[in-house]
Amino acid sequence: MRLILFGGPGVGKGTQAKILSEKLNIPHISTDDILRQAVKDKSEMGKKAGEIMNSGNLVPDDIMVCIIKERLSKPDSQNGFILDGFPRTEIQAVALDKLLEEMNINQFAVVNIYADDEELIKRLNCRRACKECGKIFSLEKIDGLDKCQNCGAENSFYLRDDDKEDVIRNRLKVFKSSTLPVLNYYQERGKVVSVNGIGNIEDVNNLILAEHRKLKKDHSFFLITALNACPSSSLMIRIFIFFTIA
Ligand code: AMP
Numbered sequence: 001m002r003l004i005l006f007g008g009p010g011v012g013k014g015t016q017a018k019i020l021s022e023k024l025n026i027p028h029i030s031t032d033d034i035l036r037q038a039v040k041d042k043s044e045m046g047k048k049a050g051e052i053m054n055s056g057n058l059v060p061d062d063i064m065v066c067i068i069k070e071r072l073s074k075p076d077s078q079n080g081f082i083l084d085g086f087p088r089t090e091i092q093a094v095a096l097d098k099l100l101e102e103m104n105i106n107q108f109a110v111v112n113i114y115a116d117d118e119e120l121i122k123r124l125n126c127r128r129a130c131k132e133c134g135k136i137f138s139l140e141k142i143d144g145l146d147k148c149q150n151c152g153a154e155n156s157f158y159l160r161d162d163d164k165e166d167v168i169r170n171r172l173k174v175f176k177s178s179t180l181p182v183l184n185y186y187q188e189r190g191k192v193v194s195v196n197g198i199g200n201i202e203d204v205n206n207l208i209l210a211e212h213r214k215l216k217k218d219h220s221f222f223l224i225t226a227l228n229a230c231p232s233s234s235l236m237i238r239i240f241i242f243f244t245i246a
C-alpha cells in the first residue's frame with residue numbers, strides 16, 4: 001500500500017508518518033527531511049532550497065519532482081511507502097501520477113489530516129528544533145531540559161525561521177492557494193480518506209490505521225472480483241492480473 005499524507009503545516013504529517021512507517025514496515029519519505037539534509041550538506045540544490053524554505057514558500061516543482069523521482073527509484077520504495085510533504089501543487093500531483101504509472105502502481109490513497117488554522121498556528125509556534133540532529137519537539141516536552149533527547153546535544157533547541165509567526169501565516173496562505181487544489185484533484189479521482197487531526201498522537205494514528213485496514217480490505221475484494229471475472233484464464237494470466245492490479 002502507498003499512502004500520501006496530506007494536510008496543512010503543523011497538522012502532524014511527519015509525526016504520523018514516522019509511526020506508520022514503523023508499524024507498516026514501509027519507508028517514510030519526507031520532502032522536508034530530504035531538503036533539510038541538502039541544506040545541511042550545502043549542496044547546490046540545498047543552497048537554493050534553504051532560502052525558500054525559510055520564507056515559507058514552495059521550492060520549485062521541477063526540483064521537487066526530480067527529488068521524488070530519484071527517491072522512489074530506490075529499492076526500499078518498491079513495496080510501499082508513505083509520502084509526507086509531496087505532492088504540494090497540482091503540477092507535482094500530475095507528475096506523481098505519471099511516475100506511479102511508470103512504476104505500475106495503482107493502489108494508493110491520500111490521507112487528508114485536517115485541523116483548523118488556530119490549532120496549526122498554536123502547534124507551530126510551540127515547536128523547537130535541535131540544531132544538531134534537526135528533530136522537532138513541542139515546547140512542553142522539552143520544558144526544563146537543556147539536552148536533546150534524540151542526539152544528546154546540549155543547549156541546541158531553537159525556533160526555526162519557518163516556525164516564526166509571520167512565516168507560519170505565509171505557509172498557511174501558500175497551503176490554501178497552492179496545495180489545497182491537490183486535495184480536489186485526488187477527491188475527483190476517489191483517492192481521499194479524511195481523518196480529524198485534532199486529538200492525541202495515538203488516537204489520530206489509530207484513525208489512520210483504521211482507514212488503512214478498510215482500504216486494504218476493499219482492495220482485496222476488488223482483486224478477487226477481478227480474478228473471478230476471468231475464471232477460464234490460465235494460471236499465468238491470472239498471476240499477471242494479480243501483480244498488475246496489486
Ligand atoms: P514541511 O515541514 O513539510 O512543511 O516543509 C517545509 C518546507 O519545505 C516548505 O515550507 C517548503 O518550502 C519546502 N517543501 C517541502 N516539500 C515541498 C514540496 N513538495 N514542494 C515544494 N516545497 C516543499
